[in-house]
Amino acid sequence: MAETLDELGLFEEKMLTYTSSLAIFVGVSVAALTYYLIRVVKKPLLITGSSRCADFLQRRCPVLVQEYYPTVWCFTSRAHTIVCSVLAELTTWKLPPYRREILDMPDGGELHLDWLEHHSNSHHDNRTRPIIIILPGMSGHSGSHYIINLAKATSKKGYRSAVYNHRGSNGVKLKNNRYYCAADTTDLQHVVAHIRSLYPDAPLMAVGASLGGMIIFNYLAKFGKDCGLVAAMVMSMPWNTFKTTESLEEPLNRLLFNKYLTFGLTQHLRQNREVFDKDSRVDVDHALKSSTIAEYDERFTIKVFGFESVDHFYTLASACYKVSRVQIPLLSLNAADDVFAPLCSIPTEEIKKNPNIALVVTSHGGHIGFGDWLFPSRESFMDKLYQQYVDAVFKYGQEGHIEAHVQK
Structure with missing residues (x-):
């Protein structure tokens, strides 16, 4: 008992x-x-200098008037960025059926375009089917998960995409000592001219993430209305390279992101060092010892491109100094907690003065993260906004501020 x-x-x-x-x-x-x-959970913030543009975007891009549910188990932007990236890479099983086109550049270099076609005749024929040039980030390429998602979404919407692989990326070795950086728009200019020569009657748009977005913005600022594009979109684009560098130099960011990206840059240089060993401007061994992106830029980037200093390079690369020069519709998506593009670095007041630019800011999302609810492998907020925006441009442009550009 x-x-x-x-x-x-x-x-x-x-x-x-x-x-x-x-x-x-x-x-x-x-x-x-x-x-x-x-x-x-909050609705995205939309900032633009045009009420007509705001009305158009809110009507044709429903995600802008709905609450965004960031990935619930990512309590910080760093976790959001890393986890979404890693898990999304693990869930990327195979490449889309790209068709590779190799462009011989005027300087002797080589650039690879990976095309994803759409052959349905339901909306457009081959001659007039809209085309989107997709530019990856610093270490991205046509096999990166977020680029695959954008390319597939383009095809699903009935359009054609051309992924612009930066020189020497995606496992392809450089053909000469010409490289790429955020301030150099020469290659993009060549690609736009090439595609327009192939499809002169097809509307052309450019979309870029991170560094790819910086290249697009600088291209738009340089060529204005003569850029050959009807519209553009940039995601997680750093607006101020100086403040991005400061953010990445913070101890935790330096450990999690700066060293990793610098390692990728130095590995890429190591794989292509034979084309730079003969270049008297560069001390390859010294550049390979870089431990931060700023050191790499000082030892390599400014030497190759002939910039006077790192400050000179960062000034030319920064979009924040050129907001007034953009003369075609541009949609920018940023997260308020992105360590690569701190909220304080976004020139919101200048953006309000340019009716051609619309800025969307989510309260969370990290850098090229924007995971939605529980699973980062599902369609992200970025993917949804992208699909709705390209449809807004190509199907309903006559309703908004992009009418003249599309008709042109």
């Missing part, structure tokens, strides 16, 4: 412990969910 009472007492004690633990778990979960729903 005593043993039975002891066992009953032990059982009651275990149940009490279990109940207490469950109550704590439920309480913490409810508190976390409440915080998430109240403080994290």
Whole structure:
């Protein structure tokens, strides 16, 4: 009898412990969910200097008037950026059926375009089917998960895409000592002219992520209305290279991102060092010892491109100094917690003065993350906005501020 009472007492004690633990778990979960729903889930902020543009975008891009639910288990932008990137790469099983085109550049170099066609005649014929040039980020290429998502989405919408692989990227060695950087728009100019010569009657748009976005912005600022594009979109684009560098130099960001990206840059240089060993402007061994992007730029980038200094390079690369020069419709998507593009670096007041630019800022999302709810492998907020925006440009441009550009 005593043993039975002891066992009953032990059982009651275990149940009490279990109940207490469950109550704590439920309480913490409810508190976390409440915080998430109240403080994290928010509608994106839309900033533009044109009320007509704002009305058009909100009507044709429904995600802009809906709450965005960032990935719930990413409590910081760093986690959002890393986890979404890693898991998305793991869930990328195969490449789309790209058709590769090799462009021989005037300087002797080589550039690869990976085309993803759409052969349906439901909306456009081959002659007039809209085309989107997709520019990856610093270490990206046509096999990167976010680029694959953009290319597939383009095809699904009935359009044609051409992924612009930066020189020497995607496992392809450089043919000469010509490289790429955010301030150099020569290659993009060549690609736009090439595609327009192939399809002169097809509307052409450019989309870029991170460094790819910087190249597009600088291209638009340089050529204005003569850029050959009807519209453009940039995602997670750093607006101020100086402030981006400062952010990446912070201890945790330096450990998580700066060193990783610098390692990729130096590995790329190591794989192509034979074309630079003969270049008297560059000390390859010194550049390979770089531990940060700023060091790499000082030892390699400014030497190859002939910039006077790193400050000179960063000034030319920064979009924040050229906002007024953009003369075609441009949509920029940024996250307020992106360590590569700190919120304080975005020139919102200047953007309000240019009716051609629309800025969308989400409260969370990290850098090229924008994971949606639980699973980063599903369609992200960035993917949704991209699909809706390209449709807005090519199908409904006559309703908005892009009418003249599309008709042209």
